[in-house]
Amino acid sequence: MLVSIAIRILVLVLLILPVFLDCYTKLLAASALTLAIFTVSWLYLEKDLGWASLGHSIPFGVSAYLFAINPLLLFFSPLTTFLLFPLSIFGKHTFPFASFVFSVFLWYLAHHIVFEGKGGEEGFRAPSINLDLIYLISVTILILSCLLIWKISNSYFGLKVKAVRDDEIAAKAIGINSLPFKVFGFAISCSLASIAGILHAAIFGHVSPGVFSPYFSLFPFVAATIGQGKIWSSILGSYTVVFLSWFLSPYVPEFHYAIYAVALILASYTQSYARSDRSV
């Protein structure tokens, strides 16, 4: 209990402190913040729906690209649900790998996206927004995301979603049509990941094919593994990965991948995936 309270206080301090710090630290904190929203979106899909995606960079990256190509296209970003959701036909056991493979495919494909002579390997320039403003927006969205997920998760509707997660056949037997609940869950998760992608593009003012790379695909999984699947701890996990990576990368190239490797290997020993694969 004490640890849980301490983690919440630490997260709140991490959210407030950068406001008073220099521009560089604020940029770093804003990056960690968007990735924390990204992790929260992933966690909802994994915890409440039971689908562990290793390709969550699909809604994240596609939305960032749409925003960079034309900011008005950001209204289409919830439609990225229909890029990730069809992969659920592979079943809960294969879905993580199908989504990962698809994200790697998009990573290569993104190198060839050219629009009005721009894009390709260099990517697109995105509309840049004042850092202070975007930081405040990001903090607000993170808090709202947590509240939204908490609210949905504890509602009558959320219980039905969890029933579908635990056993689709049993849920069907008590009159719950699983498809709308699954689509809804995917839509919530993908929309939050899309918002994170748009914020990421707005913070850096640039989007490159790297938004589909394994760094982003695996990030929420790794942050959630560090946070042991709890929302506040996973937000802290996101900050840990970003800060460790930025500070240690000059000494160990791309240090975050070392964290990823350790987290993935440990997770394969300790965690369980695909709680129930009984589907209709």
Add this chain to the structure above:
Amino acid sequence: MISLFFSALIYASLALCVLLSYRVAKVVNLSFGSIFTLGGYLSVFSLFITPIFGAWIGLLLHIGSKRMDASKATIFSLGIAIAIEEALRILFRVENILLDSRIFYFFGYKLVFEHFLASMISATFLILFLAFELKKPFSRLKLKVIEEDIENAELYGIDAEKARAIVLVISSAFFCSIGGLYLSGRVISPTIGWLYMIFSLFIATIANVFREKAYILLLPTSFGVCWLV
């Protein structure tokens, strides 16, 4: 046309490794891409050490994931893949390396010797496996039982663990050797192997649709996909 044929041969053999890992070892081995890249980096020193390193990683993968279910074993293989990539970054520091190659002429076609060698090794590997598949010796039948149901296989006294180890070791060694040869003459980076792995996985997935005939149809599938791409 000749280069298309050689590429199809190489991808068919890589897809065969992917398919064998999936069917016998029950793991979608996502570390193949990094093992392929490792082969490229090791070829800077010597081509002969590539299968040895590949085999060691295959063995590590087997030992590390033998008590896991398919999902966990695949996550483990992804962890190994990223660990290899990071090790390459730390050891080589420079992100991109240009590998040497030798050019020679084959019936008037200009070819990279290492690529030609890779396709010949792939062709031999495919022919040997097809002979194994078509002749159906006792060991092939054992493999088939493991493919269908690993628990049944163990019930019949088949050493499924040994078969899994052999498949993972051979397929990893093969990926590493082909990586060493096929990446010659290219600028390589630690992430280059993902593309080859995804492409092989794609071919293996299409071939897997044909169930019983999957192994036999790997080469035509690979040829079709390479031609389309």
